[in-house]
Amino acid sequence: MKIELKHGAGGVATSELISDLFSKYFSNPILNKMEDGAVLPALQGNIVFTSDSFVVEPLFFPGGDIGRLAVCGTVNDLAAMGAKPFYLTASFILETGLDSSDLEKIIQSMTSTAIEAGVKIVAGDTKVVPGKGGLFINTAGIGERNEKINISAHNLQFGDKIILTGTMGDHHAVIMTSRLGIETKAVSDCAPLAKIVDRLLAEKIQVHTLRDITRGGLATVANELAAASNVRINLQEEQIPVSEPVKGLAGILGLDIFTMGNEGKFFVAVASQDAERALAIIRKEKYGENAAVVGEIVEGKGVYVQNNLGSSRKLNSLQGEGLPRIC
Amino acid sequence: MKIELKHGAGGVATSELISDLFSKYFSNPILNKMEDGAVLPALQGNIVFTSDSFVVEPLFFPGGDIGRLAVCGTVNDLAAMGAKPFYLTASFILETGLDSSDLEKIIQSMTSTAIEAGVKIVAGDTKVVPGKGGLFINTAGIGERNEKINISAHNLQFGDKIILTGTMGDHHAVIMTSRLGIETKAVSDCAPLAKIVDRLLAEKIQVHTLRDITRGGLATVANELAAASNVRINLQEEQIPVSEPVKGLAGILGLDIFTMGNEGKFFVAVASQDAERALAIIRKEKYGENAAVVGEIVEGKGVYVQNNLGSSRKLNSLQGEGLPRIC
Numbered sequence: 001m002k003i004e005l006k007h008g009a010g011g012v013a014t015s016e017l018i019s020d021l022f023s024k025y026f027s028n029p030i031l032n033k034m035e036d037g038a039v040l041p042a043l044q045g046n047i048v049f050t051s052d053s054f055v056v057e058p059l060f061f062p063g064g065d066i067g068r069l070a071v072c073g074t075v076n077d078l079a080a081m082g083a084k085p086f087y088l089t090a091s092f093i094l095e096t097g098l099d100s101s102d103l104e105k106i107i108q109s110m111t112s113t114a115i116e117a118g119v120k121i122v123a124g125d126t127k128v129v130p131g132k133g134g135l136f137i138n139t140a141g142i143g144e145r146n147e148k149i150n151i152s153a154h155n156l157q158f159g160d161k162i163i164l165t166g167t168m169g170d171h172h173a174v175i176m177t178s179r180l181g182i183e184t185k186a187v188s189d190c191a192p193l194a195k196i197v198d199r200l201l202a203e204k205i206q207v208h209t210l211r212d213i214t215r216g217g218l219a220t221v222a223n224e225l226a227a228a229s230n231v232r233i234n235l236q237e238e239q240i241p242v243s244e245p246v247k248g249l250a251g252i253l254g255l256d257i258f259t260m261g262n263e264g265k266f267f268v269a270v271a272s273q274d275a276e277r278a279l280a281i282i283r284k285e286k287y288g289e290n291a292a293v294v295g296e297i298v299e300g301k302g303v304y305v306q307n308n309l310g311s312s313r314k315l316n317s318l319q320g321e322g323l324p325r326i327c
Numbered sequence: 328m329k330i331e332l333k334h335g336a337g338g339v340a341t342s343e344l345i346s347d348l349f350s351k352y353f354s355n356p357i358l359n360k361m362e363d364g365a366v367l368p369a370l371q372g373n374i375v376f377t378s379d380s381f382v383v384e385p386l387f388f389p390g391g392d393i394g395r396l397a398v399c400g401t402v403n404d405l406a407a408m409g410a411k412p413f414y415l416t417a418s419f420i421l422e423t424g425l426d427s428s429d430l431e432k433i434i435q436s437m438t439s440t441a442i443e444a445g446v447k448i449v450a451g452d453t454k455v456v457p458g459k460g461g462l463f464i465n466t467a468g469i470g471e472r473n474e475k476i477n478i479s480a481h482n483l484q485f486g487d488k489i490i491l492t493g494t495m496g497d498h499h500a501v502i503m504t505s506r507l508g509i510e511t512k513a514v515s516d517c518a519p520l521a522k523i524v525d526r527l528l529a530e531k532i533q534v535h536t537l538r539d540i541t542r543g544g545l546a547t548v549a550n551e552l553a554a555a556s557n558v559r560i561n562l563q564e565e566q567i568p569v570s571e572p573v574k575g576l577a578g579i580l581g582l583d584i585f586t587m588g589n590e591g592k593f594f595v596a597v598a599s600q601d602a603e604r605a606l607a608i609i610r611k612e613k614y615g616e617n618a619a620v621v622g623e624i625v626e627g628k629g630v631y632v633q634n635n636l637g638s639s640r641k642l643n644s645l646q647g648e649g650l651p652r653i654c
Contacts, residue, residue, distance in 0.1 A: 004648075010542025010588070011645025015551075034555070035480055036407040036539055037377035039472065047374070050364035051416035051467050052452045080363040089378035091465050093420075125379045129463075129652060136456075138418050140378050140467030145366065153362055212363055215337025224342075228361070261337070318338025321331075325456060 003098040008128025017126060021104055025111040026090070026121040038122035040087060043144045048083035050074060051140035057325040059102065059134065061178045063170070063188030066137055067106035069263055069327055071113040072192045073214070074141035079194040080210040080266065082151035082201060083143030088114065089123040091138040095131025103135070117192035149201070155208045156229035160297040161275035163268040165196060165282055166290040167241040168218055169260035173249050175326050186245035191264030191287040199285060205278045206271035213265045214327060219258040220317040221267055222303040232300030235315070237307045239294040258305070259318040261326045269297065330425040335455025344453060348431055352438040353417070353448040365449035367414060370471045375410035377401060378467035384652045386429065386461065388505045390515030393464055394433035396590055396654055398440040399519045400541070401468035406521040407537040407593065409478035409528065410470030415441065416450040418465040422458025430462070444519035476528070482535045483556035487624040488602035490595040492523060492609055493617040494568040495545055496587035500576050502653050513572035518591030518614040526612060532605045533598035540592045541654055546585040547644040548594050549630040559627030562642070564634045566621040585632070586645040588653045596624065
């Protein structure tokens with residue numbers, strides 16, 4: 001079946017689409033009430049609230065799809081605040097001509113990723129626009145954060161060590177090569193990282209800042225954080241983890257690892273004395289095995305990268321277009 | 328300035344767009360922290376959580392625009408659950424070629440509507456896709472609901488009176504005539520209705536069910552509610568409020584008032600003994616002056632409309648396409 005405009009009209013066809021696909025997979029007691037809004041139990045502590053839209057093209061790629069991306073992106077934004085993710089909404093803008101079997105695969109992927117990440121999809125919306133068989137997904141998320149947690153972009157402190165939870169550039173490389181039709185062994189890193197954060201906090205690691213390194217890559221994230229905390233970030237070039245396929249592609253295609261996007265990698269800043277312990281905790285986790293300490297926070301401004309000859313260069317945020325529709 | 332792909336890349340251009348437009352207007356202490364998620368104070372009672380995407384075309388229409396619609400739609404979904412709306416996210420999918428002055432008008436409209444509705448926009452996201460200068464907006468919302476409130480689609484009770492908060496079909500008529508280039512005095516009813524709900528609850532009206540009458544119109548909403556509560560809904564045709572311009576258009580264009588969409592109208596079911604008092608409260612409010620009692624809940628199934636000759640017909644949910652991209 002192909003999606004038609006009637007599936008977005010709010011009448012019988014919309015209702016059938018919802019019951020045949022969305023409710024079937026996302027089913028849970030809160031969603032199943034089918035009210036105008038989901039009624040949630042009271043939460044302890046602070047609520048963390050976020051939302052992202054996903055427009056990635058192609059819809060399916062090695063290592064994931066737009067559905068997995070949409071769940072991971074919002075789960076990771078909550079986890080990056082030190083919150084435990086609990087509830088998501090999922091709103092779909094479908095283009096006419098979308099094959100319902102592709103939509104079903106995407107919904108199945110969202111369902112399994114939500115289970116993996118420990119979140120429930122409790123509300124949603126479906127619209128249809130004329131198009132060429134694509135779709136956009138928005139997820140909003142609610143998490144719960146202990147009132148004592150102060151993880152923030154503004155909280156980098158002198159001497160903090162910077163850990164990356166894994167290799168840089170994998171998602172970017174996969175989307176680019178998918179579009180160009182280049183064969184590669186690169187796989188998207190699209191993954192939910194809440195469990196890593198949960199372990200760090202459970203082990204009382206002094207985590208000062210966390211950030212999901214997505215569009216704009218490490219260079220952009222590091223510059224935003226350095227500015228927000230009014231510090232300088234020093235990175236060690238040879239410590240940045242990069243997978244072999246991505247290293248090869250970067251060489252051939254002239255890509256800059258520092259501005260390539262990821263979808264399952266965190267920038268983690270911890271108190272210096274906790275760095276080795278934090279690294280060991282992260283490396284034990286499924287999506288943290290390639291974690292590395294890559295730099296530190298010092299006095300000053302901006303972001304600098306030192307190579308193994310000792311020379312240092314300033315690293316700027318992404319200028320220009322990057323790779324459109326990477327997420 | 329026209330929106331380009333670089334504005335969605337997550338780099339410098341995205342950052343400038345955010346500071347020049349989004350942060351400038353939406354500014355508040357929570358949003359201004361520019362974290363991966365908004366940290367909210369603890370809320371009392373139950374949290375109500377909802378999300379809708381908006382794809383209306385044209386972007387500007389008599390009585391509103393996509394920005395006002397995006398704020399009202401989510402505010403009204405929260406209010407329809409008996410919740411007080413507090414926080415919204417706003418996520419934009421911009422098409423290339425969109426004029427930034429149009430985007431600015433839309434953001435200004437969202438800002439003033441958010442103030443009117445008493446909500447704060449605390450987080451957001453911006454993506455750019457190739458296109459023809461359009462945009463889509465998703466808003467997610469969080470509201471707070473007293474734990475004792477039991478307003479629900481499943482809560483219609485025999486004898487309940489049904490009140491409509493105003494005239495039917497205005498938004499639908501405006502979008503249709505805008506596209507056809509027909510001159511009309513119809514104005515969209517796009518409005519935030521949280522204050523009406525707030526007043527009803529403050530005055531201890533026994534409200535059993537509330538529903539935002541959007542896509543699919545009264546016929547679809549009434550059928551969904553009758554099924555959810557396992558009751559029959561009887562409507563009195565001559566009591567349904569309809570504005571003069573919409574009545575004229577419906578006659579000329581052969582439109583069915585019962586399946587026409589609205590963006591600022593509630594279906595309200597209250598205990599019979601409270602109906603007159605509820606009506607008086609609603610009529611005193613800015614968006615409730617044309618409210619009317621239009622029917623009641625009886626034993627049985629389905630939705631029936633009685634005309635003033637006493638004959639009764641079954642009213643079905645919207646079949647087919649309705650009007651695409653109405654919201």
